[in-house]
Amino acid sequence: MRDYLQEYGIERYINAHDTITLYGASRMAESTLEAVRQVSGCFVDIVQMQRALGERIAAMTHNEAAYIANCAAGALQLCAAVCMAGDSEAAYRRLPDTTGLCSEIIVLHAQHNCYDKAVEAAGARVRIVGDADETLPFMLEDGITEATAAVLYCPASIYRRGSLPLKEVVRIAHARGIPVIVDAAAQLPPRENLWAFTQAGADMTVFSGGKTLCGPQTSGLIVGTRAMIDRCIRFGAPMHGICRSAKASRESMIGLCAAIESYMAQDAQQEKVRLGAMVDRLVEVMCRYPIYSPYRVEQGSVGQDYPRAFAHLECGVTAKEMAAYMRSRRIFIGTDERENTLYISPLNLTEQECGEVCAALADAGARWAGGAVL
Numbered sequence: 001m002r003d004y005l006q007e008y009g010i011e012r013y014i015n016a017h018d019t020i021t022l023y024g025a026s027r028m029a030e031s032t033l034e035a036v037r038q039v040s041g042c043f044v045d046i047v048q049m050q051r052a053l054g055e056r057i058a059a060m061t062h063n064e065a066a067y068i069a070n071c072a073a074g075a076l077q078l079c080a081a082v083c084m085a086g087d088s089e090a091a092y093r094r095l096p097d098t099t100g101l102c103s104e105i106i107v108l109h110a111q112h113n114c115y116d117k118a119v120e121a122a123g124a125r126v127r128i129v130g131d132a133d134e135t136l137p138f139m140l141e142d143g144i145t146e147a148t149a150a151v152l153y154c155p156a157s158i159y160r161r162g163s164l165p166l167k168e169v170v171r172i173a174h175a176r177g178i179p180v181i182v183d184a185a186a187q188l189p190p191r192e193n194l195w196a197f198t199q200a201g202a203d204m205t206v207f208s209g210g211k212t213l214c215g216p217q218t219s220g221l222i223v224g225t226r227a228m229i230d231r232c233i234r235f236g237a238p239m240h241g242i243c244r245s246a247k248a249s250r251e252s253m254i255g256l257c258a259a260i261e262s263y264m265a266q267d268a269q270q271e272k273v274r275l276g277a278m279v280d281r282l283v284e285v286m287c288r289y290p291i292y293s294p295y296r297v298e299q300g301s302v303g304q305d306y307p308r309a310f311a312h313l314e315c316g317v318t319a320k321e322m323a324a325y326m327r328s329r330r331i332f333i334g335t336d337e338r339e340n341t342l343y344i345s346p347l348n349l350t351e352q353e354c355g356e357v358c359a360a361l362a363d364a365g366a367r368w369a370g371g372a373v374l
Ligand SMILES: *Cc1c(COP(=O)(O)O)cnc(C)c1O
Pocket: 021, 071, 072, 073, 074, 115, 154, 156, 183, 184, 185, 186, 207, 208, 209, 210, 219, 220
């Protein structure tokens, strides 16, 4: 069998960092790959496929309707576009020219992040409200004007301190007839999040298909109200206009649907135990060497419900050196240089890969024993 990576001179790594896009994010299950392979050989009416898979995903995730885009960023672009265009196809087709349209999308200062560019990519202007460490209800109310098209909300735990609760944002926005878009790209597990934001009143919620859902890297999901999703289907790819660049292939669409089926069928408790066992293994190995002060963290980087292994680095070993060493072993790990810690997510590890990571950690522990490089 051909080894494509070797043939083309691309190195193969173990991803012990997390669902990081730069490293490929996640792995598709065999059943997902089988669905992709099968559909790839067939021609379909993409709009019919979008509707049929959307219905299926909506039913599985307790939502009214769903749309599949090329990634969460593409999905956010489309959400912004349909909020600005309303029901007007003509207005949609003029985007990113927003002349005469409500084109401001409100973002809480505490949640302002690099993915907000995705709504600007539709032609929207981001309007920041509140302070970095505090948003009071009147600040959001004051930010809503004649120009407001939507509020964009990111429920990542790292932003919680300075944010308003989603329900409060929905209450304020809906009172003025403004839709709320939730960027929940990485907020899984728990899988209940697939419907929790909708139930809290979000008009559209976006998830990345290629992160914990383990769908194709080039897939993204919008779940939401039928009215909003109908607009996504009417205006979004494969139609022409600004979001043509958010086009999902039939492979991505079927792959995401199959991945969501697997995700919903999974025994969540059993999966957590499986991941926890790997984390315990990693922590136990690190316990044997003085360069690590290891501990277990029960959340992902934005508050998701899965365990990770952490270690504060001791004996003068720096996070940078550790990352470089692991990289030389063809392993990606997470590091925090300010805290001088390393962290490892079990999400993308097989049992065997976990063993390889343990071996590399042990070798690093022996190498820097007592601070001296042996
Ligand atoms: C990862 C991420 C995205 C982008 O997801 P893609 O599917 O890679 O486009 C957007 N928003 C947040 C908060 C994310 O974590």
